[in-house]
Amino acid sequence: MNPEEVEDRYRRRREAGEESRRRTRVRLVEAADRLFRERGYAATTVSAITDQAGVSLQTLYLACGSKRDVFRAAATAAAGGPESEDWPAAVRAELTAAVGTDPDITAYLRAVARVFVAVTTRTTAYRRLYREAVAVEPTLAEDWLAVQSQADAALRAAATQIPPSALRPDLDADTVFLTLWALASPEVYDAVIDRAGRTPDEFEHWLSTTLIAALTLPQHSSRDSRQRELE
Incomplete structure (x- = not known):
């Protein structure tokens, strides 16, 4: 495999990983939005958000950060759309x-x-x-x-x-x-x-x-x- 093909393979893997992380973050933010609206901030736990999104706690922390970060992301998404930052x-x-x-x-x-x-x-x-x-x-x-x-x-x-x-x-x-x-x-x-x-x-x-x-x-x-x- 020549250097150009190796570089192209790494690029495609990197882009696929970025797209996967983007979709995961959107799924988490949308799940959090539903729960915050239904239960309020205090009653919504990070475990409930991950269960709703179908991901692990570790995934939430890697994709979004803390519960406070997820809440801020959900509020911003409400203003500008699910991928808005x-x-x-x-x-x-x-x-x-x-x-x-x-x-x-x-x-x-x-x-x-x-x-x-x-x-x-x-x-x-x-x-x-x-x-x-x-x-x-x-x-x-x-x-x-x-x-x-x-x-x-x-x-x-x-x-x-x-x-x-x-x-x-x-x-x-x-x-x-x-x-x-x-x-x-x-x-x-x-x-x-x-x-x-x-x-x-x-x-x-x-x-x-x-x-x-x-x-x-x-x-x-x-x-x-x-x-x-x-x-």
């Missing part, structure tokens, strides 16, 4: 897909509202789970702060992609971010859904129209209103 990157990718090739600011802000409502809806359980988990394992407070920081980073990234030419001239970049941060926050979402009794679709409509009115030049807001009337 970077919350802001996953949200940016979803936003890019939602916007498509339409450069219009109203279309962009509607996409922002749609994506952030979807992410907030998907992560509702983990906001509750983190609050409960911190009560029994205070070190998880650091992870919860990191999750919130990641969510803020995703919002800031969304703000920086808004075409400046369509924004009101009196707004700077930080004000745009603060507007998004305040209106698209999970706290506002929870208040509208739980206390005001509105649906996620109703919140999305309110969020998009409010962002357009708050951030864009008058002609954009008026055009969006006329489009909504036609719809």
Whole structure:
């Protein structure tokens, strides 16, 4: 066997091993997600997760780390998908897909509202789970702060992609971010859904129209209103 064939064989083995580890990690995270949602953080054991995933404890520790690590991975997966390890990157990718090739600011802000409502809806359980988990394992407070920081980073990234030419001239970049941060926050979402009794679709409509009115030049807001009337 020549050196090229040997190298190719090792490469294929390495890639097969990486793919196997990836599938195992996804299976563990999905199993953990089901159990955390059903039982809560405290009542979910690593043994239960491995039994659900059909792997050994050693495999869990090698693929994901501790129970705390698995919990963090499950929360991130809820935001961005089962293989997501970077919350802001996953949200940016979803936003890019939602916007498509339409450069219009109203279309962009509607996409922002749609994506952030979807992410907030998907992560509702983990906001509750983190609050409960911190009560029994205070070190998880650091992870919860990191999750919130990641969510803020995703919002800031969304703000920086808004075409400046369509924004009101009196707004700077930080004000745009603060507007998004305040209106698209999970706290506002929870208040509208739980206390005001509105649906996620109703919140999305309110969020998009409010962002357009708050951030864009008058002609954009008026055009969006006329489009909504036609719809």
